[in-house]
Amino acid sequence: MEPAMPVVPLPLAVVTVDPDGRVLTFSHSAEQLLGFAQADVVGESLGELIVPARLRDGADDPLRELFDCCAGEEGQGHCVQPVRRADGSDFPADVLITPLPDLGYVVVVSALPPKSDERRQSEWFHRALVGRSPVVTMVYDPDGSWRWSSPAAVRLHGPGAPTADVAASIVHPDDLILIRKLFVAALNAPLPGGGSLTSAANAETVEIRLRPPGTNGKEWRVYALTVQNLIDEPAVEGIAIYAIDVTRAVDAERREQLHSARIDTLIESLRVGILVEDSDRRAVLANDALARILGSPVSAQRLVGQNTSELLPPAEIFADPIALRAETLRLLAQGKPATGSEFALTDGRVIVRDYAPIHADGVAVGHLWVVRDVTDQVTIRRGLEERNRALAEVATLKTEFVAAASHELRTPLTSIATFSQMLAEEPDAAADQRQIALEAIARNANRTLRIVDDLLTLAGLEGKTLPLALRAVHLPDVVSEAVDGFADSALRAGVTVELVGNATGPMLRVDPARLRQAVEALLNIVATAHAGTRIDVRVTFAAAQWNVRVGSPSALAAGDHLFTTGDRGAGNALSFLIARAIVSRHGGQLATPRTGQTDAFAISLPVRPHLPDGDG
Template structure:
């Protein structure tokens, strides 16, 4: 099957043009030919992108050298074959020197087919060569860009130490450092990469570099040069040293803290034991004092009001001291994890009623009304004595912070909260209230609000802390809502007995 060929023929004699096309067909091509006979037509025909040009040496307005000059300017890769009726050596040599692909006599056009084959092959070779050169240049530019803009110092040196390629960073290294010593394993053992740390002087400062030396091979896999990549790791080494020092110091401080913590734990243990011991020792004589005071009150002559009054003061203050001792003893047991619970079925409504009876004399003296509002049974599981302490502490605070004519209400309800059935006790007073910024601190041990000091209300700051510890040990929660000057509501939530 004939090979298609876009052909441009510059010939002013039609029979010769037909003879040329006939020889092209005979050579196995199927030419799509454009025949021109002037320079202007020749220029315009080049826009059709012919693959081969066949040009008569002499035309009325153009010669073959003229056509070659045009091609050199516009399409230097386009092959041109010169044909002529006569030939002399000078004309032939001149045409080939100007870039002609071949030079043929018109009476020997049988060689036209091989000449076209040769011209097309040469054109393809030239195209491939140009493409390869272009890619080589692109690759070279990429490599040079990487070298010049790298944060590492890069060079390639031949085995005599002559630098073939280097970037500015490498050139700035003040120490003359030929690669031969570092490259000796590469030169003697073949393709082997050497990595190590090396010292260089940069701007008068000794700096540490991570050096990579690698072999550069030629086409026969022979090492002809050594590449070097040097990365400045001085700051990294300094940071690593600082981190090691910091880690050592931190470990030493941690050891000191461990010792200090152990000492603090021992001090805390001794403190807890001391408080427990003192509280226990105080409870016995205080109980005795109260017992004898009550006995004397029972035996006192009703007419001796002065003696009864003094005995009542002794009993009241002994009771206050005993409550304080009980609070301290309870907290010390909680801290030492020795607090035990006797969990039984407890009816919290009965406990609340009993607490109100205990606080009734104090409330009457203070002119405060006590109320109990419950829907009936309030069943929980817990330590009855500890739950009584919770209600006594809350009611005592409520009465203490309420002014004459005030009201303290104990309201019990059954609620469902967070997917749990709960018994909720609210102790509501119409007393002094607490500032909003103090609410988060109220259940902290020894914390006393500003209103305590302002109204000279006595207390230790342990009551609410004891309440919180007991309630949380029973799986419940306690919170307070308060408005300064309007009163407070303490909410105790405990799991309902199933």
């Protein structure tokens, strides 16, 4: 323990001066401190006596500013400055001036403590801090000789110099070489202007393992160690080693890393896309499945730290980016979990997006988005919906077909039966009446045969027992031939046909005769429903399929039927079913118009390299 320093009283000078700053009284302590005799200074200017010449700046009375301060708000003048002795030397002093009413001023000059005492007090200050510091500090001479250890270091290696055996007992064997390398590197570290490293700014900090006393040689603690060259520091002139126990921080970091690794592994193993954003919509976490599901080339690593809309532009990924943005803003404003938002992608796939806000201490700190590819499920669902729609449509059509077919069969059969009965009951009827009856019987018999043929054709098409004569054709040519073949029927129905069929596209393998039959059937149906108007026929190619639309610009009125059972529409239902079966056998679809709309019959035929087995 450092011995207590003796308290040495410091001299104090008291001088009174008149309002002009001239000495009135000069105390004995003033004589001792300043070296002037009272008899020599009475009546002299105190400022000229005690203020060094270098500080006067040409002023008549160097203390006048302090005297003037006494008349201010402070009521006194005060400064710390060098004070001159009679022998010409000076010393740091505290000068205090207070006024004497109607007499002048009292000037008190007190010497400040010597610099050596200040330095000693500074040493005690730093020693007290070091003694209580947890930082292990050791100082070595450049030749590697130990010089000093802080109390924390002594508690680690014990009293006295840390020998090689002591170092080997507390330092992990794998870290001894590292410490030696750092010592040599610090000793030889060059500076731009020459010399060695004298600042910790460039010193490297590494983690080493130390074994403090009392751990029974089992527990290794982790210390952050820095070796610094302080040879150029006069107060040190050596190599300083600093180390602080960071075991808890390292353990916490490792636990956090392990936890993060588990979370990352879990997220990467998911088959759904995960995106976590902070409150500013910057990506914090993402997995590779996200890019794969969205069809984006941007990896999860590139996405982290960036604004997602910049690296995943919605207009390039989503078929309807406006709807996506509106839904996103709604979810963010709502701030509640939501699931099941479906969005179509530009590549035709469909995803479902779920959202959940992330809260910490009741405050929203981020957003979680989960993306799933549901293309297969949507395809199945839409297929079922289309199948149900088709079944409902077929049920409706078959109801009308049964009525129409019954009417068509009943009419000719009734005629045949009536005229046959007439011939049987009136064998002596006139020859011309007999001829009319026979012609009616023959005409209605032929009509019945055509209906039976159509029924057999429909059964063959639906049962795939009727073969197709397939060959590669240009679809607009086939449709044009069908329009030409319908010319006579159009003239009788009082309609005009406008064909737009100069579209370009690949060849299509179809049965041209059957496909012409389907188009002509649709033309007949439209002509009976919109007699006296124009029929538009348009052929286009898009999205790997040919499309044929047949319809009238005028809407179908409510209550009207395309497949009416009237005489003018007789056979329409059966004709449509045949047309539908022909299109279906070619792998396509036929959609019907809806009441109150101008939608036309729509044939869609995908371009395929081959049709199912059995067609040929």
